[in-house]
Amino acid sequence: MSELRFPPLMSGEACDGSAFDTACQRAVLGCDAGLICYRMDGTVLDAALVFAPEVPLEKAMAMLPLCGIGFQNALGALAPPEVAVHLEWGGGLRINGASCGGFRVMASGTDPKAVPDWLVVGFMLPLLPEDDRPGDTPDKTSLFAEGCADVEAPLLLEAWARHTLNWITRWDTEGVRPLHAEWRGLSHGMGEAAERNGKHGTFLGVDEDFGMLLRDDDTTHLIPLTTLLEAS
DSSP: OOOOOOOTTOEEEEOSSOHHHHHHHHHHTTOOTTEEEEEEOSSEEEEEEEEOOSSOHHHHTTHHHHHHHHHHHHHHHHSOTTOOEEEOTTSEEEETTEEEEEEEEEESOOOTTSOOSOEEEEEEEESSOSSSOGGGOTTBOOTGGGTOTTOOHHHHHHHHHHHHHHHHHHHHHHOSHHHHHHHHTTBSSTTSEEEETTEEEEEEEEOTTOOEEEEETTEEEEEOGGGGEEOO
């Protein structure tokens, strides 16, 4: 595999183990923002991006849906036009309606009002089915099983970096409104019944900080995006 090419302000580091764990370790040690750790073994594409937020955590968590949008834009540019990509509120990816990997997030702290030292958003995308009987799990799929066998993982990773950086720039200069508009058109399950953190209701959408709004009878529950943070 030739050396990957990332846009300005981003750099890459190949790793043998979990890209997400490696990126978090690098962040703890004080690496520069924009580092992308990645692993490609022919069966999965595993990558994670390090951020150095300058806003409180509750605002910085917008990088989770932002990275998802960057992925959708990247795959949309490389895959056949009939391939549909949608984003679950909790970070999951849907390709042609079936679950296909997803995103996760971790930060240096969990106080929504504090500016974290670092934040890492990563994703894992299965390229091939887990076994030779994919019909046994119709709600789970892989990239190549959905007509994307010609999509090369290195090119997809490079495209994700470019599209994600473009959205970071827009978020920084235009605010959260364009991000909201793009995400609403890609969200999975909006208007349907959902359950999160012990709350049940209809998934109405999100608030300004992408918190999930669940309507249950006469009550609207707000599930902050920070509840998706993994323990550091």
